[in-house]
Amino acid sequence: MPTSVFELEGVPRVARVLLLSACDGQQATIERCVDEPGRVVLRLQLPVRPDPRSYRDWSWVACRINLPPTVPAGAVVHLPTLRFHQGRVCADLAYSHAVPKTRRAGHMVALGVDWGLNTLLSAGAVRLHEDGQITTLGSGARFQAAGVLAKQHRLRRQSEKLHTKTDRHQRLTGGRAQQDLKPNVPLERKQALIRDEIHHVSERRSHLNDALARSAARWAVDQAVAARATVIYLEDLRSMEARGMGRTMNTRLSQTVRGQIAEHMRHLAAETGIAVVTVPARGTSKHCPNCLTPLRHRKAADRPTTPGWKWALCPGCGWQGDRDQGAWRRIAARGLTHQAKTVVDRTTATMVIRVTVDHLEARAAITPTTPKAGRDRSKTGPTRHKPTRPTPRRRRTPSPTRPQGPAGKRPEGHAHTDRPRLPRAAHRHQGVTTISTPTTGRHWPRGAALGAGFHLHAHATPPRWETIPDTTSDTGSRG
Structure with missing residues (x-):
């Protein structure tokens, strides 16, 4: 037979923490650093041997702790709680600071x-x-927390469905037990799984509500x-x-x-x-x-x-x-x-x-404020015409070097920037075959004079240099 209650109970499983708030000033002290306001010095009296027997077996140890930026400069820091996290010793600090007193009236x-x-x-x-x-x-x-609220409603509906299944299983297992006194093992197993799922959904809802609040x-x-x-x-x-x-x-x-x-x-x-x-x-x-x-x-x-x-x-x-x-x-x-x-x-x-x-x-009414006078944007003239067809985007690749000697039509690309306007077609090294020559009849295309330019009846001579690759695949119109 066990001799005491301690032999009946197992070893308690607790977190590996050290509550220094339960210690007095002879075992632990904490104070701010004079030269560094963002740090505190924690002094502990720790044993130097596994079985301390006298005061000589204890020694003072000083630890410097960096304060987080959330701690005010004038706050009073209290003894922390030490805990192990990923092989490191962390300190959970508690502090107190003075705050202004709230008032019932006198608010503006x-x-x-x-x-x-x-x-x-x-x-x-x-x-x-x-x-x-x-x-x-x-x-x-x-x-606005539409996404969080939608998730909250989905979890609520899921919890309601699980509770409905649980009630149904309880009715089935209870009725069978009264009839033939033989429990339905599969239904009881399902009911246990559903209870675990209900507990899991409830915890998710609690954590979600707390974070949202x-x-x-x-x-x-x-x-x-x-x-x-x-x-x-x-x-x-x-x-x-x-x-x-x-x-x-x-x-x-x-x-x-x-x-x-x-x-x-x-x-x-x-x-x-x-x-x-x-x-x-x-x-x-x-x-x-x-x-x-x-x-x-x-x-x-x-x-x-x-x-x-x-x-x-x-x-x-x-x-x-x-x-x-x-x-x-x-x-x-x-x-x-x-x-x-x-x-x-x-x-x-x-x-x-x-x-x-x-x-x-009757006096709890909002007085409308007059809007500030801004720039007068009233219309004083006709609206500027905007073309319905957007301007095409120019090619990213510049025009090739002008060939030596007479040649045909200038390829696509940027216009010449060294001239105020484009020259006439007669000065572009074009020959007689560039333009169609009118024959009989009154059909005389506009600009059909020799060297006047291109039109629908124009026939350009083939270029006399190497063929230029097509790089206009990414051209488009500006929206």
């Missing part, structure tokens, strides 16, 4: 973020002026930093009910990673002192951002009579644009006008605006 520049289905995020910055007017800073941007959150925070915004306003989709959307649309909405995006966004924004506040989503896509008039939604901009939901038209002020582009304007304007109503949720410790006030909502 805000970033509004709207959730979308195909377009995951639509964001833009607005500014609150001293007179109460709100203007946009640019036309906004979009975070981190990328979208980083993009939104970078937009806020670029616009010098101090707050990011998100719409709280929990305040809306997905009624009338259909089973397929509700499933797609429930499978999105909006919760993870908001969580990563709060974490990244806290590092730069940017507050993330959720606002009510009611009416953000329904009303015009400029005059708060109910919008008319159509299929597209070039199809103003086809019913749809993507393109928005305002019957009041005439504004039109993408539905998501108008939504982030409404979200940012609502957040700036209601920033005095920002509270901290006790359960989640997040900033939120719970309700909207009518007199504040």
